Amino acid sequence: MEFWFEEEHKILRDSIHKFVANEITPHVEEWDELGLTPRSLVQQMGELGYLGLMYPEEYGGQGGDVFSAIILAEELGRSGSLGVANTVLVHAYMAVPIILRYGTEEQKHDYFEPAIKGQKIASLGITEPGAGSDVSLLKTVAHKDGDRWIINGTKIFITNGTQADFVVLAARTEPGQGSRGISVILVNRDAPGFSVSRKLQKVGNHASDTAELVFEDCAVPLDRLVGEEGKGFNQIMWELQLERLVVGAAATAAGEYALEMAIAYCQQRQQFGRPLAGFQALQHRIVDLATALEAGKQLVYGAAWKYKHDLYPVKEVSMAKLYCTNTAFMAADYALQLHGGYGYMMEYPIQRLWRDLRLWRIGGGTDEIMREIIAGQMQLVPKEQRR
Ligand SMILES: Cc1cc2nc3c(=O)[nH]c(=O)nc-3n(C[C@H](O)[C@H](O)[C@H](O)COP(=O)(O)OP(=O)(O)OC[C@H]3O[C@@H](n4cnc5c(N)ncnc54)[C@H](O)[C@@H]3O)c2cc1C
Incomplete structure (x- = not known):
């Protein structure tokens, strides 16, 4: 068992993994063409409890912790479509948490509960x-x-x-x-x-x-x-911490998925009399990226642990968002490179991850803004000298 996860997390991951493999991955091309993730998927996920994993049972949630939402984000990150991940995560883990934390009982009843049950988007x-x-x-x-x-x-x-x-x-x-x-x-x-x-x-x-x-x-x-x-500004700043955590988690998983695709490709593609995977130059770069992705994952888990214990870890969350989205994009970019010309063809799925992953260096707070926040948290400029 991994340090951060309990047995019930493992069971949850298995069930979400199967759901993603059966209900999402086979449809990613179709939904890209459609230009949205169908409402029926959100409804289905609501019925299965996936939209309320970390929310209290009294409001229709599953009573889990933030690691359950991280697991969902990771499994969606491995679906092959970050468009689907974005739809679901924005809905359930970015837009509605503010209502649960700050809203009235009536608002929770009219908006939060139907949202996490998949009845409202x-x-x-x-x-x-x-x-x-x-x-x-x-x-x-x-x-x-x-x-x-x-x-x-x-x-x-x-x-x-x-x-x-x-x-x-x-x-x-x-x-x-x-x-x-x-x-x-x-x-x-x-x-x-x-x-x-x-x-x-x-x-x-x-x-x-x-x-x-x-x-x-x-x-x-x-x-x-x-x-x-x-008080909306503070509410939004609070909301952004969970948003950045789940984005970091989903991005890292997508980066790993992209690298796995590339490794599989390199094992079967022969050039100069041997599989591409046999070239040491490629192996080393793959190893570096796999190491960076693992480091990113641990950064997310560490920040999630602090989040779970109400430590409001703005610095760690911002570091995780910055590092994971950049590392994942680098991994997808190299994974595309390893596919050669085929990587640039729409018929190979690696292009979608490469295009999709680019967003998260912008959405939810850009790279530069993450650095601004981290610099502020590190107090690089003494308080009295700040503008
Ligand atoms: C596909 C997509 C989905 C989105 N979904 C949502 C959503 O659901 N809800 C929502 O509200 N928003 C959403 N956004 C908006 C997203 O959060 C913003 O695009 C992002 O915060 C950046 O704002 P901006 O695009 O106005 O860029 P700007 O703020 O104009 O920034 C432009 C550039 O300047 C840099 N920059 C700005 N200020 C500084 C500074 N102080 N120091 C250094 N560099 C700086 C930025 O990093 C960036 O590189 C989405 C964006 C996209 C692309």
């Missing part, structure tokens, strides 16, 4: 055309009008945006207050004034739908505010 609306890495710049405003919020603004790059039943939306409720004036509000798909203005075409992650959302005098009842008004 969620998206997370933070990024805007003018506010990406710097969340404090966001301009979407929500002001009170009688018993409603009236919301105006645009969100961009929103995962699950075309099919989500509700958006966990970050909006400015106190103008001119920077990061302090932001709140989180739940917006239903059928709210008047809400529209999906366009579906975005991406380089990879085709099985994950991504949209631009527009709010034009969008009216939402006041009781859809999640937690305290004006």
Whole structure:
């Protein structure tokens, strides 16, 4: 048994592994062409409890710990499609945890529970055309009008945006207050004034739908505010820790999967009278990447352990996200290289991992922002000298 995992984790991994092999991997090409992961898969995963692995039983969850979500992320990372992984992880482990932690009992009943049962799909609306890495710049405003919020603004790059039943939306409720004036509000798909203005075409992650959302005098009842008004920035920063952990886990697993594909290819492909796998130059590079992926995995597990024990490990989570997404992309890039010209052909699955993995060096906080956070945590610049 591995240090971080219990017997029940192993049983869970086996069952998710079988599910992924039977219900996801055979469909990855079809869903890439479709441009989304079908709702029926989310429903099926909800019924099996996979969307609520680490949540309390009283709210419909399985009562497990963060390592159960890590296992799900890893197995989805090995599905062959990170578009599917993105759809599921954004829905269940990025968008809705804020509701469980900060929401009212009514919000948990109306949004959180149906979401983790797979009955409703969620998206997370933070990024805007003018506010990406710097969340404090966001301009979407929500002001009170009688018993409603009236919301105006645009969100961009929103995962699950075309099919989500509700958006966990970050909006400015106190103008001119920077990061302090932001709140989180739940917006239903059928709210008047809400529209999906366009579906975005991406380089990879085709099985994950991504949209631009527009709010034009969008009216939402006041009781859809999640937690305290004006505290949304802190809620989002809290949410991002789990997001970055599961992304680190899924990326590393996808990197390993890519390398395994390449090894299998190199064992059968003959050049210069022997299999490619027999060339020492290739062996050494494969070994270096396998070692780096293993190191990344341990970084995720260590950060997850601290997360599980409420230590709020921002530095370790950011390191894990930065290191794992870069290492996994390097592994996929080399795996494609090892396939030679075939690697560049759409008929070989390695290209999908290479395209899909590129996203995670951007989404969920870019490489550069991870370094900024880590530098801040290391206090490289003394507090009194910070701007
Ligand atoms: C496919 C996809 C799905 C996404 N899904 C969602 C979603 O579901 N919900 C959501 O809210 N958002 C989502 N995003 C948005 C994502 O989180 C942002 O793209 C990301 O945070 C970067 O913001 P930006 O694109 O505006 O880039 P910018 O912030 O404009 O950054 C551009 C470049 O400048 C660099 N940079 C910025 N500031 C600094 C600095 N201080 N120091 C050094 N370098 C810096 C960045 O690292 C980057 O390389 C998604 C994005 C993509 C591509």
